[in-house]
Amino acid sequence: MNSLGILQSIKMALRSIQSNKLRSALTMLGMIIGVSSVIVLVSIAQGSAKNVTSQINQLGTNLLTINTFGTDLTLTEDKINVLSKLNGVKALSPVVSGRVNVKKDRTTSQVTLTGTNADYSKVRDTKVSNGRFINDLDIEYRQKIAVIGSETASTFFGAENPVGHYIQIEGTSFKVVGVLVSKGSSLGQSGDNVVIVPLSTGQRLVKSTSINQVYLQGKSEDQMDFVMNEVEMAMASMYPGKSDSYSVTNQQDIMDTMSSVSSTMTMMLGGIASISLLVGGIGIMNIMLVSVSERTKEIGIRKAIGAKRRDVLLQFLIEAVVLSGVGGLIGILAGVGIGKILSSILSLTVSFTSSVMLLSFLFSLAVGVVFGVFPANKASKLNPIQALRYE
Amino acid sequence: MVRPIIQISNLMKTYKLGGETVHALNNVSLEIEKGEFLAIIGPSGSGKSTLMNMIGCLDRPNAGKYLLDGKDIGKMNDNQLATIRNQKIGFIFQNFNLLTKLTALENVELPMLYRGVPAKERRERALAGLSKVGLKERAGHLPTQLSGGQQQRVAIARALVGNPAILLADEPTGALDSKTSKEILQVMKELNELGHTIVLITHDLAIAKEARRMVSIQDGQLQENGGELIGNFAIY
Numbered sequence: 041m042n043s044l045g046i047l048q049s050i051k052m053a054l055r056s057i058q059s060n061k062l063r064s065a066l067t068m069l070g071m072i073i074g075v076s077s078v079i080v081l082v083s084i085a086q087g088s089a090k091n092v093t094s095q096i097n098q099l100g101t102n103l104l105t106i107n108t109f110g111t112d113l114t115l116t117e118d119k120i121n122v123l124s125k126l127n128g129v130k131a132l133s134p135v136v137s138g139r140v141n142v143k144k145d146r147t148t149s150q151v152t153l154t155g156t157n158a159d160y161s162k163v164r165d166t167k168v169s170n171g172r173f174i175n176d177l178d179i180e181y182r183q184k185i186a187v188i189g190s191e192t193a194s195t196f197f198g199a200e201n202p203v204g205h206y207i208q209i210e211g212t213s214f215k216v217v218g219v220l221v222s223k224g225s226s227l228g229q230s231g232d233n234v235v236i237v238p239l240s241t242g243q244r245l246v247k248s249t250s251i252n253q254v255y256l257q258g259k260s261e262d263q264m265d266f267v268m269n270e271v272e273m274a275m276a277s278m279y280p281g282k283s284d285s286y287s288v289t290n291q292q293d294i295m296d297t298m299s300s301v302s303s304t305m306t307m308m309l310g311g312i313a314s315i316s317l318l319v320g321g322i323g324i325m326n327i328m329l330v331s332v333s334e335r336t337k338e339i340g341i342r343k344a345i346g347a348k349r350r351d352v353l354l355q356f357l358i359e360a361v362v363l364s365g366v367g368g369l370i371g372i373l374a375g376v377g378i379g380k381i382l383s384s385i386l387s388l389t390v391s392f393t394s395s396v397m398l399l400s401f402l403f404s405l406a407v408g409v410v411f412g413v414f415p416a417n418k419a420s421k422l423n424p425i426q427a428l429r430y431e
Numbered sequence: 432m433v434r435p436i437i438q439i440s441n442l443m444k445t446y447k448l449g450g451e452t453v454h455a456l457n458n459v460s461l462e463i464e465k466g467e468f469l470a471i472i473g474p475s476g477s478g479k480s481t482l483m484n485m486i487g488c489l490d491r492p493n494a495g496k497y498l499l500d501g502k503d504i505g506k507m508n509d510n511q512l513a514t515i516r517n518q519k520i521g522f523i524f525q526n527f528n529l530l531t532k533l534t535a536l537e538n539v540e541l542p543m544l545y546r547g548v549p550a551k552e553r554r555e556r557a558l559a560g561l562s563k564v565g566l567k568e569r570a571g572h573l574p575t576q577l578s579g580g581q582q583q584r585v586a587i588a589r590a591l592v593g594n595p596a597i598l599l600a601d602e603p604t605g606a607l608d609s610k611t612s613k614e615i616l617q618v619m620k621e622l623n624e625l626g627h628t629i630v631l632i633t634h635d636l637a638i639a640k641e642a643r644r645m646v647s648i649q650d651g652q653l654q655e656n657g658g659e660l661i662g663n664f665a666i667y
Contacts, residue, residue, distance in 0.1 A: 048544060059532050341528045344489060345589070346517020346545045348510045425489050428528065 046354070053359040060331075067327045068367035070320030071404050075371025076378060077316055078400045079392070081309035083379045086396075087389035089302030096295050098223055098231070100164040102130075102258040103291040104271055108250075113285040115251040119278050126274060128258050128267035133160040134239060135253040138246035142235060143208040144196040151192055152234045153209070155242015163257045166236075171203040171218030179238040187218040191232035209235060210245055264292050314403070321364070321407035328360050328415035339419050340427025353420035360412025361405060368404030372397050434501060436596055436628055437463035437486065442495035444481055444651075455481040456492070457651035463597070463630065468623040470631045470642035478651040480601075483632045487522060487599050488515045500596050517545050521590025525602035527582040529574040535561060535585045536570040542593040560588040564618060580611035587618060597628040604638060616641050 057064045106123075108115055115134065124132040136155040141148060160166065161173045173187055186207065193202045193216075202216040214237065223231035243249050258267040268290050275286060332339070339352055376392060383390040444456040455478045463469055473479040484490040485497060488504055489512075497504040499519055507515065521542075522528075529538045539557040548556070561567050564584035566577075574582050583603060590598055600619065604612035616638065623629050623643075631642055639645050647654050 045547065056532070337528075338530055341530060342541070342545075343513065344487070344516060344522050344528075345542050346513050346593075348513040348545070350510070351545060425484050428489075428524070 046358075049351075049354045049358050050362070052355055053362050056359055057362060063327060064363060067324055067363050068370065070323035071317070071364050071367025071407070072320075072371040072374055074313065074317030074320040074407075075368045075400045075404050076375035078310055078313035078403075079372060079375025079396060080379045080382065080390075081313045082306055082396050083375075083390045083392050084382070084388055085302065085306040085309045086393060087383070087391040089299060089306065090391050091389045092298045092302060093295065096291065096298065098165065099291065100255065100257065101291075102261055102264055103163065104256040104258065104264070104268060105289050105291070106254040106256070106271070106275065106286055107289070108252050108286045110285050113279055113282050114249075115254060120251065120254060122278065123254065123256065123271065123274055126267070126270045128263050128270055129256050130259045131159040131163050131257045133157050133163045133255045134251040135160070135255065136239065136242045136246055136248065136251055137253065138248075140210050140235065140245060142192070142196070143211075144206075147196055149192070149195055149233075151189075153242060153245060154234060154236045155239045155245065156236060157239050159257075160236070160255070163255045166223070166231075167221045168218040169221045170201065171216070173218055174236065174238050179240050182240045182244070183238055184212060184214045184241060185217045185238070186214040187220060187236040188216055189220050189232040189234040189236075190222040192235060193219045195233075207235075209237070212245070261292075264290055317400075317403060317407055320367070320404075321411040324360055324363055324408060325411035325415060327363075328356060328412055329418070331359070332356065332415050332419040335419075336422060336427045336430040339422050340424050340430065343422070343424035344428060349420040352422075353416045356416035356419045357409065357412045360416065361408035364404045364408025364412075365401070368401045371404065372401060375400075433465065435462040436465045436500055437461065437630075438496070438498040439485070440496045442485060442497060443493045444478075444485065444490070445493055454651045456485070459495070459648075459651070459653045461646065461653060463628065465596075465628055466623070466626055468620070468629045468631070468643040470633060470639035470645045471648060472633055472636060472639040472645060473648035474634055477648045479632050479634075479648050481651075482648060482653075483599065483601050483630075486597075486630060487520055488512045513545075517542055518593060519596040521593065521595040521598045523583070523586050523590050523598060523600040523603045525605040527574070527579075527586045527606070529582055529585055529589075531574050534571050534573055535566060535577065535588075538574070538585055539589045539592050541589060546593065556592055557588075560592040561585070563591065564588045578611075579607050580614055583607065583611075583615050584618065587615075587622075591622070591627070597630055598622065600629065600631045602633055602635075603631065604635075605633075612638070 106115070120132065120134050123129065133156050138153050139150055140153040142151045156174070157179055158173065158175045161168070168187065169190070171187070174185070177183070178185055186209065188202060188207070196202065196207060197205065202219055205216050206213050207216060208214070220232070220234070220236070237245065256267070256271060258264050268288060272288050275288065276283060279286070342352060379390045379392060382388060439459060439461040442456050442459040443454070446453045446455055459482065471479055471482060481490070485492060488499065492505055495505075499515065502515065504512070504515065530541070533541070536554070536557050539560050540553045543553045543556060558567060558570060561570050564587055566581060566584050566588065569577060569581060574585070577585065598619075603619070604615050607615060619629055619631070620641065631639070633639050645656060
């Protein structure tokens, strides 16, 4: 073998970087800023996407919703029974809803009322923190009981335990049997300022027997398209020619829309940050060009002594790649650090993924290669006679 | 019969300089035997730098033939020339041309680095080379921490370390005072006595006379024994 080893080339590059510390640090700064901004921005975008996904999942998993509009279509109990017997449907919960006045002592408030069955708890993933949820007997006996949201509970009872106490809904006295776990607001709906009553009593309260919404839970996530089809077919056969009066929506659809929005956002932010990586790369090219002309004499000596074109090319290329690679590594650390600080100061959800880190590191290496090739090639092509004469 | 180590026949090299063609080398022929100590003398602009670049395989001729150790240099590409320079030629320059950021030892290691010699052997041979020129204890010094004479000794060690066929010295004493010059010339004489082939290029007759054989170059033409430079024209 008659050439310089890669390891030796890397050693040489490290030496030359060391001997020019300030300049190397400033060159790396471009890469550091580029890589860290990619990581920070992409992590924030992914964090918010994760946030939205978990908010949607709070509404219940594997959820299908049937909404009815207008008056020419009434979902009745027997029709709903047909739906609940469909193959892929695990649980089903009809809902009547409306706004009602709730009063206790001197406090009055408008609250969203939901009249539903026992399965609602399962289908919509609502848990009780205190007391119990509605059960089937409550519906059968038209019990005047209510499960209230955590915000409603604090409005009317403050820190007191509401279970066992009474509230007035539209003038009728209801016994509170349970308080829901706080869900926070999701997609503009407060999930905490609610009153849930048995379906039968709910129908009486909103003075309507028509069920305007049915939630269905599928058996498994990958069956959702199939279940959706089943439900649509069943609805079409029960209400021929009235497909405009109801809609069946799949939660997965909302999720897909949301994730496509957030992935577009991630791409955009990542793209903007990548521009700074490019700028950093141009900085490296600049410095390497300066370095080549500064070290013309050195190149001449090396060539006279027997360095081949490849040896000189590799030396400068490796220098560029080491600069950009080390910059990239520091950038990753800085990016993670800044992300952590931002997430604690601005209480943002930040999600770091190793693939983004790896990708931006590889990208920074690639930038080093791309922008290092031109100066390195220039160095390797120098004529040794002229280079030796250069002062 | 022993083949000469350098066989140059009818070498031509022309440059275009401001639209005019300059014959830097005009029909130059030269043979150098192994173990010789040859001085090439000529004033500036005579073509001696061009000749040195040719002998040193830094440049290729336009016409003519140059055989170094039996290999035709004119037919080689850049990479092959680099290999030849690395293996066959040891350069000693006027201004030493050491790499300023490397220590004396690393400078001496450099030719072996490009030859792919393993690190340990490289180090040993470089140290041996430095002790040959009496600078073993200065191995860790940077060139800027050495005197001119010491720097040139390091350069000689670097030239020798690859065990080249010829040592090519271009005004090796040009940047040194007369006392140090004598020392350096003494080192070169000793090396010649050890069997190294040395080609010394200079414009200084006193130095050229130290060599065992002298040729002169004027206007791109070579003459044995100093020729008319020393005789009628009496530049020197």
